[in-house]
Amino acid sequence: MHEVSIALSMVNELARIAKENNAKYISAVNLRIGRSSGIVIDSLKFAFDAIKLENPLISSAEIVIEEVPLRYECNDCKISFETDYIHFPSCPDCKSYSLKLLSGDEMDIVNMELEV
Amino acid sequence: MCDTCGCENSHEHPLHSPLTKGEVKTVEINQSLLKANEDAASHNREHFDSNGIFTLNLISSPGSGKTTLLEKTAEALKDEFSLGVLEGDIETDLDAERIRKKGVPAVQLTTGGACHLDSVLIHKGMHELEHQLNGKKMDILFIENVGNLVCPSFFNLGEHVRVVLVSVPEGPDKPIKYPKAFKTSHVFIITKSDLLPYFDFDIEKVKKDALSLNPDLKIFVISATTGDGMGEWFTFLRNKLKSPPPLRGGD
Known part of the structure; x- marks a missing residue:
């Protein structure tokens, strides 16, 4: 349910930036959410679409979310690979658990499109 | 009449009219x-550091024994250190009342439905707690989060140290x-260890799983009922108070 708090604070932040830019409306907002960020994309969309209705500046904004895959580099054999195994991933080649996260923990607002 | 929604006046419809x-x-x-x-967390952290307040954030499922751990910690350390507690719950001030009965100032933060505490609430709570302390310095602040592991x-x-508890x-x-919860914590406390004979709880496997997620976790196994393991927890807190500010998380 943290998605509701996150959506609330996102709407406030978007409204602030839109006002700074003298926008009439926000038409779209683009996010990048990693596979292992712990954010449920459908819940975040649902919360955003409910909360945005309270603010005319944002009420017509479309939320576009790019899901970023979980990628690691193996510290032992140096190969990089993609996985869906969030909890205890290991290298598919040498089975090592010593891994460096390359992507997958993102929870970022990338940009937004405004009508000015 | 408005063509879009049929109301009396013509007006703008940002929801269904084009931008x-x-x-x-x-x-x-x-x-x-x-x-x-x-941003609010950084502000809190500066406040804790500049006032020499060692702060811990306790997270767990409901019923893991967070409040009981704090009651026992208050009994053991309140004459040695100045303690303060922020109690997070969805409703009621039952937990803050339990802490106050131990002679430690406590402020109840009721979230009114939200399943976690955030830094803005902590900021407000800190001011209330400092009001209760009336100028007295605080050495350790315990924040008991809303019962929820997500x-x-x-x-x-x-906070300086995040503590995750499992009973x-x-x-x-x-x-x-x-x-x-385990990846972002510094300390892992297994509580109610006196019940180990009655449950199928492979303690070595639990420790191994937690350490695979976070090799830096410091693990305590305690029973607030029998007192087992509590001494090590108190020693950990005492040692933390010895380290010079700004205090850091970790070991």
Whole structure:
């Protein structure tokens, strides 16, 4: 349910930036959410679409979310690979658990499109 | 009459009428969704550091024994250190009342439905707590988060040390089911160890799972009922108070 708090604070932040830019409306907002960020994309969309209705500046904004895959580099054999195994991933080649996260923990607002 | 919704007056319908004509502009933002909370957390952290307050954030499922641990800690350390407690709950001030009965100032933060504490609430709570302390310095601040192993792990409160608790009756699969809580914590306390003979709780496997997620976790096994393991917890707190400010998380 943290998605509701996150959506609330996102709407406030978007409204602030839109006002700074003298926008009439926000038409779209683009996010990048990693596979292992712990954010449920459908819940975040649902919360955003409910909360945005309270603010005319944002009420017509479309939320576009790019899901970023979980990628690691193996510290032992140096190969990089993609996985869906969030909890205890290991290298598919040498089975090592010593891994460096390359992507997958993102929870970022990338940009937004405004009508000015 | 308005063509879109049928109401009396013609007016703008941003929901279903197009955003036309105006100029379209893309504004790059590139910031974390949690930025507002992170900013408030940095503010809290500065306050803790500049006032020499060692702060811990306790997270667990409901019923793991957070409040009982704090009651026992208050009994043991309140004459040695100046303690303060912020109690997070959805409703009631039952927990703050339990702490106050031990002679330690406590402020109840009721979230009114939200499943976690955030840094803005902590900021407000701190001011209330300092009001109660009436100028007396605080050495250790315990923040008892809302009982929930999911959402609190997203919200940095500015604490030095995050403590995750699991009680023996909850079962051994908590670390692998809630990895984020264990990945973001510094200390892991297994509570109600006096019940180990009655539950199928493989303590070595639980420790191994937690350490696979976070090799730096410091693990305590305690029973507030029998007092087992409590001494090590108190020693940990005493040692933390010896380290020079700004205090840091970890070992």
